[in-house]
Every structure is written in C-alpha cells, then in structure tokens.
Amino acid sequence: QPEAKRPLSAILRWLDDHNHSSAEVWAEIRRLVVKTMLAAQPALVHTYRQLSSGPNQDHAQACFELLGLDVLLDENLKPWLLEVN
Secondary structure, eight states: OOOSOOOHHHHHHHHHHTTOOHHHHHHHHHHHHHHHHHHHHHHHHHHHHHHHSSTTGGGGGGOOOOOOEEEEEOTTOOEEEEEEO
C-alpha cells in the first residue's frame, strides 16, 4: 500500500510526470493557505496581544508561531485543508 503522506516535492514531481500542472495545483494550495491565514489572523493577534502585555512585554518582539497545514488533494486535484497544527 502506498504511503498516505508524501513530501510536497514528490507530489509536484508526480504531477509534472503525469501531465498535470504542478504550478496550477501549487497556486490553488497557496490560495488555500492565504484563506486559512486570514481566518486564523484574529486568534493569532489575540495570542500576540496577550504575550505583549504584562511583565514579559519586552519579549513580545521575539514571539512567533509556527503553523503546519495538512492538505489533501482529491481526485480532481482540488486541495482540501485537513488541519492546522
């Protein structure tokens, strides 16, 4: 049974090797990521504001959050967001 999770580079290479446009699929994934970040922005701002107020506000400029997005491509190569970690 093939692996369910694959690196993005392997998926893009497979698409190109099978006469699909990896550029178009990547553009759709990028749109999905932008929409997800726009939806998450209020929660991220809230967390940042909590960290930047109070006794540790000097450390707020060093604050960041790393997000990972799990994306599924369906049979039509449409990307679907599975989860954000």
